[in-house]
Amino acid sequence: MHLPTLRQLEFLCAIADEGSFSKAADACHVTQPTLSSAIKETEALLxxxxxxxxxxxxxLTRAGAAAVERARAILSDTADMVSAARQAGAPLSGPFRLGAIPTIAPFLLPRTxxxxxxxxxxxxxxxxxxxxxxxxxxxxxRKLDAALIALPWEASGIETMExxxxxxxxxxxTDHALAGADHLSASDLVEEDVLLLEDGHCLRDHALSVCRLPSKRGGADVTATSLPTLVHMVAGGLGVSLLPKIATEAGVTSxxxxxxxxxxxPMIGRRIGIAWRTGSPRAAEAQMIGEIVRAVL
Structure with missing residues (x-):
């Protein structure tokens, strides 16, 4: 019994992703006739x-959609097999796909x-x-092997290490009253225009939580897309804000x-952690990277 090759399954998934033979061929770095011939051969086999x-x-036809679903699982399991074998032979060698949130990546990754x-x-x-x-x-x-995120964060199928x-x-x-105050506490922010990152950034939620501020507040209705933008807004006199220490150490206010x-x-606003998929063959490597990040911190 002849079976489709992994390469043929990759071609089929590429057509599902790209919606055309020409784009799928470009994505797979082959000519269009090569890809078209491989798909015809796969159809003949099945x-x-x-x-x-x-x-x-x-x-995709109905049969094609069902085949792509299985093909993705087969290709993912094959990648896991390769990763497991590589890890057993030489951990942290070869490709590793690491994600990080925007309020961690530019400040922690260079040292890591x-x-x-x-x-x-x-x-x-x-x-x-x-x-x-x-x-x-x-x-x-399975498009990432691990990710640096802010904790706490509960998610099904995901494991984390602080x-x-x-x-x-x-x-x-610099001329704000709180800049020269003798004492500073979270309660001092209640009447202030506290500038935050826009919705979708977990740092926004952490800042609101640690200061016990309502998510819908009066006052400043201005948000920023990044920490450098937030700093410039503060410098422009639009309000005050909270910055992670790792960002200030990296010079975000320079x-x-x-x-x-x-x-x-000390206001502990968040905990930094590394996350990976439950059952991932690269879990041990994710934890090894985590230990290096811990040392950097």
Whole structure:
């Protein structure tokens, strides 16, 4: 009994993803005739039409959609097998796909990458910066091997390891009353216009929670898309904000006319952790990377 090859399954999945033979061929780095021939051979092996060839693209038949679902699982399991064998032979060698949220990636990854290059020179790291939900989707879909996120975060099918705490500091215009106050506590922010990142960033939720501020507040209705933008908004006199200590240590306020203040009682705004898919053959490697991040922290 002849079976489709893994390459033929990759071609079929590419057509499902790209919607045309030409785009699928480009994605697989083959010529269109090569891909078209492979699909015809697959259809002949299975005895059923998988793809509808149309003038402006291609679509899957009902049988094709069912075959793609199985093909994705087979390709994913094969990748897991390769990863498990590689890990058994030489952990943290070859490609590893690591994600990180935007309020961690630019501030923690440079130091982490330097440490990884020194300790595991054979590791080829692929990085992806995105918000937490999409990173977790990438883990579940096996498109990522691990992700650096802010804890706490509960998600089905995902395991995490805490790596360290991240303190929040107040950032305010240099002439703001809180910049020179003798004492500073979370209660001092209740009447202030506290600037936050836009919805979707977990740092926003952590800031609201640690200061016990309502998610829908009066006052400033201004949000930022990134921490550097947030700093410039503070420097412009639009309000005050909270910054993770790792961001301030990396110089996110450099050159801005702002003051940084610690709270009298250190404000632990979030915990940094690494996440991986439950049952992943690269779980041990994710934890090894986590230990390196812990040392950097």
């Amino acid at each position: 005895g059923v039409q998988l793809v509808e060839r149309e003038s402006r693209g291609a679509s 990458l330097k440490a990884l290059r020194q300790s595991h020179p054979e590791l080829k790291l692929y990085l992806r910066e995105d918000q937490t939900e999409r990173l977790l989707e990438g883990l579940r879909a 790596l360290g705490e991240d303190e929040f500091l107040l950032v305010a215009p 050159g801005a006319d702002v003051a940084l203040r610690r709270f009298d009682t």
